Amino acid sequence: MTRYQKGRRLEYRVKELLEREGYFVIRSSGSHTPVDIVAINESEVVLIQCCTKKDKKRKARELSQVVSPRCVRKMVFYLDKHGKRSVMLSEQVD
Numbered sequence: 001m002t003r004y005q006k007g008r009r010l011e012y013r014v015k016e017l018l019e020r021e022g023y024f025v026i027r028s029s030g031s032h033t034p035v036d037i038v039a040i041n042e043s044e045v046v047l048i049q050c051c052t053k054k055d056k057k058r059k060a061r062e063l064s065q066v067v068s069p070r071c072v073r074k075m076v077f078y079l080d081k082h083g084k085r086s087v088m089l090s091e092q093v094d
Contacts, residue, residue: 003052006079010050011036014077018046034062046073053078 001009014037015025023039023046037048047066051059056078063074 006052007050010077010079014048014050034059034066044071044073045069046075048075048077050077053080 011027015027018025018037018039021041023041025040026038028036028038034049035047036050037046039046039048045068047063047068049059049063056076059078060076063076066074068074
């Protein structure tokens with residue numbers, strides 16, 4: 001499986017998880033920006049970057065530099081060392 005396929009699969013896993021939680025989810029296909037997914041519900045907007053574990057610090061730094069309103073949360077989803085489950089880092093923007 002290519003790196004692109006792994007990333008795409010993770011993005012769809014995250015998208016489905018958020019949709020089950022009641023979010024309206026937009027996936028930015030082919031994204032080369034700090035935001036892969038935008039999730040919206042009645043009380044918040046979440047900007048999400050999906051990546052591998054080794055890229056998580058760099059991707060979190062890139063995402064933290066995105067200018068956004070105070071009500072926006074920023075999250076980085078990445079695969080654990082076994083590549084089987086998603087783990088979440090969360091940053092509340094105040």
